[in-house]
Amino acid sequence: MSGSARRADAQRNRERILQAARELVHEPGELRLNAVAKACGIGQGTLYRHFPTREDLLAEVYRREVDELVAAAPRLLAAHEPLGALAAWFDRVAAYARVKRDVFAAVEASVWRDLATHSLGPIGEAVELLLAAGRSAGAVRADAEARDVILLISWLSRLDDAELDARAPRLLSILIDGLRAR
Numbered sequence: 579m580s581g582s583a584r585r586a587d588a589q590r591n592r593e594r595i596l597q598a599a600r601e602l603v604h605e606p607g608e609l610r611l612n613a614v615a616k617a618c619g620i621g622q623g624t625l626y627r628h629f630p631t632r633e634d635l636l637a638e639v640y641r642r643e644v645d646e647l648v649a650a651a652p653r654l655l656a657a658h659e660p661l662g663a664l665a666a667w668f669d670r671v672a673a674y675a676r677v678k679r680d681v682f683a684a685v686e687a688s689v690w691r692d693l694a695t696h697s698l699g700p701i702g703e704a705v706e707l708l709l710a711a712g713r714s715a716g717a718v719r720a721d722a723e724a725r726d727v728i729l730l731i732s733w734l735s736r737l738d739d740a741e742l743d744a745r746a747p748r749l750l751s752i753l754i755d756g757l758r759a760r
Contacts, residue, residue, distance in 0.1 A: 717759055
């Protein structure tokens with residue numbers, strides 16, 4: 579196997595590990611690395627080469643979720659009018675909140691504090707991008723700030739799955755209405 583084929587295979591394994599861990603972190607009980615390896619059909623040695631500890635894996639699951647959430651903002655602005663882009667982004671926020679809640683519940687407090695500190699800047703920038711587009715289009719109230727939105731959506735990660743599924747769409751719709759320019 580050539581070096582580039584090995585690297586491509588390693589990258590595919592890494593993606594499979596992260597996807598399996600993202601799904602399994604929602605299961606009751608502690609996330610076990612052997613369950614992740616089994617779910618994606620790789621050996622434990624392969625998993626440990628990519629993620630030496632459970633915290634390393636969970637931190638990467640969370641970082642990936644943040645990266646996807648942040649990357650969604652400009653894509654949504656390119657496809658929708660600003661308020662619609664913000665509403666679509668809020669739909670994505672609910673999925674992020676579920677991952678955040680489960681990852682933060684599974685790692686040591688020092689790990690989640692570090693993850694939260696490093697994600698706040700990029701998420702705030704994504705929110706500001708969406709709000710600025712809305713303000714420019716006259717669709718979002720002039721006094722809305724990214725920090726306001728972050729404080730209002732932070733409750734999502736505190737809800738259990740049933741309440742998140744039941745309430746998030748309505749509550750995020752109320753938030754959109756509150757952000758709408760009058």
